[in-house]
Amino acid sequence: MKRKAHTSLLLLLAAGVSFTFAQSTDSKFDALTENGQITINGQTANYLIRRLPPSSFPDLPASIADQANQRGCLIPQTYEAHRPENVIHASLENTGSRDWALLCSVKGTVSLLVFFANAPEQPIVLATAPETERLQAHSSSHILGFNWGIDPASPERVHDAQIGLDHRPPAPDHDALADSIVDRKTIYHFYSKGKWTLVDLPD
Numbered sequence: 001m002k003r004k005a006h007t008s009l010l011l012l013l014a015a016g017v018s019f020t021f022a023q024s025t026d027s028k029f030d031a032l033t034e035n036g037q038i039t040i041n042g043q044t045a046n047y048l049i050r051r052l053p054p055s056s057f058p059d060l061p062a063s064i065a066d067q068a069n070q071r072g073c074l075i076p077q078t079y080e081a082h083r084p085e086n087v088i089h090a091s092l093e094n095t096g097s098r099d100w101a102l103l104c105s106v107k108g109t110v111s112l113l114v115f116f117a118n119a120p121e122q123p124i125v126l127a128t129a130p131e132t133e134r135l136q137a138h139s140s141s142h143i144l145g146f147n148w149g150i151d152p153a154s155p156e157r158v159h160d161a162q163i164g165l166d167h168r169p170p171a172p173d174h175d176a177l178a179d180s181i182v183d184r185k186t187i188y189h190f191y192s193k194g195k196w197t198l199v200d201l202p203d
Contacts, residue, residue, distance in 0.1 A: 031051065031074065032050065032051050032052065032053070032074065033048070033049070033050050033051070034047075034048070034049045034051070035047070035048055036049075036132075038132065038135070038144065045137075045142065045143075045144055046142075046143050046144065047132070047135050047143065047144035047145070048079075048143055048144070048145060049076055049131055049135075049145070049146045050076070050077045050081070050146070051074035051075060051076050051077065051105055052074065052075045052077060052084055053074060053075070054068040054069055054073060054075065054087075056075070056084045057075070057084055057087045057102075059089065060087060060100065060102075061100070061120065063120045063121070064100050064102075064115045064120050067115070067120065067121065067123060068102065068104060068113075071104060071106060072106045072107075073102070073104035073105065073106060073113075074104075074105045074106075075087055075102060075103055075104070075105070076103055076105045076110055076131060076134075076146050076148070077146065078145070078146055078147060078148065078149045078182050079138050079145025079146055079147065079182065080138070080145075080182055085149065086102060086103040086148075086149060086150055087100070087101075087102040087103075088100065088101050088102070088150055088151060088152045088177070089152065090152035090153075090175040090177065091174045091175045092114060092116070092174070092175055092176075092177055092191055093116045093117070093118070093174075093191055094173075094174055094191075095173050095174040096174075097116065097117050097118075097174070098117045099114065099115060099116050099117050100114070100115045100120075101113060101114045101115065101126075101150060101177055102115075102150075103148060103150060105131060108130060108131050108132070109128060109129070109130055109131065110128065110129055110130075110131050110134065110148065111125050111127070111128040112125065112126040112127040112128070112150065112179065113125060113126075114126055114177070124196075126177070126179075126189055126196060127179065129148070131146065134146055134147055134148045134181075135147065136181075136182070136183070136184075138182070138183070147181050147182040147183070147184070148179075148180070148181065148182075149180045149181075149182055150177060150178060150179055150180070151177075151178040151180070152175050152177070152178070153175060153176040153177065153178040153188050154175055155171040155172045155173065155174065155175065155176075156171060157176075157178070158171065158172055158176050158188055158190070158199055159171035159172075161186075161188065161199070161201055162199070162200065162201060162202070163202070164202035165200060165201070165202055169200075172190060172192075172199075176188040176189060176190040176199060177189040177190075187199070187201070188201070
């Protein structure tokens with residue numbers, strides 16, 4: 001999944017620009033595809049968010065799919081998605097562990113959930129944000145799309161990302177979780193010694 005920098009909306013958010021939101025009230029409104037509008041300084045922008053149910057990910061273990069369904073999760077898709085994404089399988093707890101992570105959208109709020117294989121009934125919430133704070137322009141249509149994506153990051157990928165550090169550490173011994181804003185930046189969540197940290201990266 002390609003993730004690099006487009007900053008227009010993000011700069012507006014950083015500058016404290018106020019937003020108002022309007023969503024479709026059509027009785028046929030489909031929660032899987034949301035069309036809405038954002039007003040920024042009197043200018044209206046349309047947005048589109050596509051979501052998939054957990055059943056769109058047949059490899060997801062039944063225990064985790066059940067957890068997602070009980071929470072009412074839908075899986076938001078980035079504007080560049082060409083196949084189902086934002087559900088990942090990786091060795092996040094330790095070497096060889098079979099863990100999962102997903103983005104869970106419920107009533108307009110998205111959470112990044114991690115399910116360790118040894119405790120799938122106790123997901124860890126790594127991050128959360130309103131969906132409408134995860135939008136950006138991406139085409140000549142000026143329609144805003146969802147920009148949050150996750151991927152597994154192998155030890156080699158993490159080690160490569162650290163090229164340029166003055167004191168580059170050795171490659172980790174298991175996977176990290178790549179947490180990306182499409183067309184902007186990627187950070188890496190890494191679990192070790194009972195806690196999550198962010199991997200040090202060059203400026």
